[in-house]
Amino acid sequence: MASTSSSSPSSSSSGEQVPTFALASQCRDNGTPFVIDGSTMEGGGQVLRNGMGFAALQGIPIHINHIRAGRSKPGLRAQHLCGIELVSNMARGHLTNASINSTSITFVPGAIAAGRFDADIGTAGATMLLVQIALPCALFAPGQVALKLTGGTNAEMAPQVDYTVQIFRPIAQRFGFALDLEIRRRGYFPRGGGEIALTVKPIKQLNAVTLTQRGTVTRITGRAFVAGTLQRRLAEDMAAGANELIRKHFPGIPVDIAIVQEPRDIAAGNGSGILLVAHTSLNGCLIGASALGAAGQQPKALGKEAATSLIANLQHGGCVDEHLQDQLIIFMALAHGVSKIKTGPLTMHTETAIHFARQLTSALFTVTPVPAAEKEFPEETTFYIECVGSRHVNAGLFD
Numbered sequence: 001m002a003s004t005s006s007s008s009p010s011s012s013s014s015g016e017q018v019p020t021f022a023l024a025s026q027c028r029d030n031g032t033p034f035v036i037d038g039s040t041m042e043g044g045g046q047v048l049r050n051g052m053g054f055a056a057l058q059g060i061p062i063h064i065n066h067i068r069a070g071r072s073k074p075g076l077r078a079q080h081l082c083g084i085e086l087v088s089n090m091a092r093g094h095l096t097n098a099s100i101n102s103t104s105i106t107f108v109p110g111a112i113a114a115g116r117f118d119a120d121i122g123t124a125g126a127t128m129l130l131v132q133i134a135l136p137c138a139l140f141a142p143g144q145v146a147l148k149l150t151g152g153t154n155a156e157m158a159p160q161v162d163y164t165v166q167i168f169r170p171i172a173q174r175f176g177f178a179l180d181l182e183i184r185r186r187g188y189f190p191r192g193g194g195e196i197a198l199t200v201k202p203i204k205q206l207n208a209v210t211l212t213q214r215g216t217v218t219r220i221t222g223r224a225f226v227a228g229t230l231q232r233r234l235a236e237d238m239a240a241g242a243n244e245l246i247r248k249h250f251p252g253i254p255v256d257i258a259i260v261q262e263p264r265d266i267a268a269g270n271g272s273g274i275l276l277v278a279h280t281s282l283n284g285c286l287i288g289a290s291a292l293g294a295a296g297q298q299p300k301a302l303g304k305e306a307a308t309s310l311i312a313n314l315q316h317g318g319c320v321d322e323h324l325q326d327q328l329i330i331f332m333a334l335a336h337g338v339s340k341i342k343t344g345p346l347t348m349h350t351e352t353a354i355h356f357a358r359q360l361t362s363a364l365f366t367v368t369p370v371p372a373a374e375k376e377f378p379e380e381t382t383f384y385i386e387c388v389g390s391r392h393v394n395a396g397l398f399d
Contacts, residue, residue, distance in 0.1 A: 020359045028060045033106055034360075038067035042352040045080050046326070049133040050353055052084050053330060054360035056091040056109045056137050057392060065104040075101040079125030079151070083133040086119040090137045090145070111396065114143030114202070121151030124192035126158030131181075131198065136330050138200035139177050142396030145200045153186045153194035154273050159323060160290050161186070161196065162223055162275045167288040168327060171320065175331045176207040186227060186262060188271030202397050208337030208389060209328075211319040213376060215282030220246055220310075222257035222277060224303065226293075228270030234299045235259045238274045241303025246276075249311050274303055276310045285319045316344030317380025325385075329353035333363035335389035342370060342382050354385075361390040 027034040036051045048064065055062040068074050076084075081098060084105065088095040092110035119130055127149040138145035153161040159168065161183055169179050180199040187194025224238040239257040246255050257276070272293030277286055289309035291302050313321040319342045320328065326349035332339040343350070346367065354365050370382040 021362050024058070024060050024360050028058065031061060033061040033063035033108070036062055036064045036356075036359075038064045038103075039069040040352070041355055042348045043070050044068050045083075045129065046349050046352050047356070048080055048084060049129065050330065050356040051360070052087045052107060053133055053136050054333075054356060055107055056087050056093065056112060057140055057334070058360055059109055060360060061106070061108040063104065063106045067103045067105070069103065075103045076105075077125070078123045079121050079129060082119050082121045082125065082151070083130050086117060086130060086134050087137055090117055090134060090141070112137050112141050114141040114145055116146040116148070118148045119150070121192065124152035124155055124187060124189040126155035127151045127153055127187075127194060127196050128155070128159045128161055128164050131164060131196070132327060135179070135198075135200065136334065138198075139203050139206070140392070140394045140396075141200075141202050142394070143202060145198075145202070147196075147198040147200070149196045149198070151187060151192045151194060152189060153183065153196060154188055154271055154292060156189065156292055159327075160273060160275060160292070161194075163288055163290055163323065166275065166277055167286045167321075167324060170284070171211075171286060171324060172328065172331060174207075174209045175335060176205070177201070177203050184266070186267040186271065188227065188267075188269050191269040193268035202394055204394050204397055205392065206331055206335040206389070208335045208339040209332070209341070210339065211283055211285060211341045212384070213282045213342070214280040214285035214287075214319045215376070216280065217250060217253055217278050217314060218281050219254040219256070219279050220250070220276060221279065222255075222275055223260055224257055224274040225260040225262055226272045227262035227267035228264070230270050230272055232259065232261045234272055234293070235261070237299035238272070238293075238303035241300035242274060242276060242307040243303075245304050245307035245311070272299070272302075274306045276306050278310060278314055283319065287313050287318075287321045288323065289313060289321065313344065315379070317375065317377050317382045318342055318344040322347050326350040326353045329357055329385075332385070332387040333357035333361045333365075333390055334392040335387075336391045338386065338388050340384055340386045342384055344383075345381060346383060346385075350385075361392070363390040364388040
């Protein structure tokens, strides 16, 4: 097995410096799994999602060890297992040692297939993380892909489905694809039971995207919701808490937060939360923040938590928020042309995504501070993520 845990070039047996992707390419050519240390950088599910996604698209066999080694419960949880099994099915691959608590897996991809694929986490695990791992493969299938994903729609440590619909989808679609997402039923911790349906039409290639100016905030919208037996006033209090803080920092900016009592026939169990979206004057940039309710938490404080996150993301000056950064890396890596996105300080998830894009594709990433002369606001703390894409082509899609 070939192994590397660094994004810098590695030495070959002849002493020459070999780019990391050259090692992965050699593994593809000779059928030897490329070894990924699952404890690298973010060290959690992000490593699995990026490793499996890139491997399936590039046809590279991989072996991932030390899975979630630094977590309180190392190894695969139900959500991770469901995601890697979904990609393996979509890629007609062979997955070895994939079971709950497993700390190592081997994946040998085949050809990505079109058709219908169902995935049920069996818990309240995040369906939106299944979207993250499956979407790139679906885009490069030889025909339309339909996905039915069951689990949590609004889960901790993952994008809420409303964030995916209102922020991720409109920005990601600029790479040249359409994502049809239907919320059939919402599911919350601990029951889960939510159901999402996706329809993805294949594309020949992804286009490069440039987002380097966002302008000023023109309005802020939001959605404060309760479901099950929870009272509507809790959503009203969440909205009030968010409103109070936003108006203090952005006086004069219109704020419209919808109060939603989820119908019981489309919501499994009790749940509450809030999503905030800042709309800007240039390039349709959207900055988001969210928070989920928990037992004993004051709803007004929950609204302020989301507002605090939104304000911080607006103050750093980036064109995308901290949660969208890493989700765009795989599309930048696969695109034709040069993508350039202005962000705030890079998150560990983003650095991890770039690390594995460098290992498993020929994409060239650079990250540089935005020069003072190019800043929209003097106080912003921003960086350019620039990527010369690997020009991935859907070989199974005929014109």
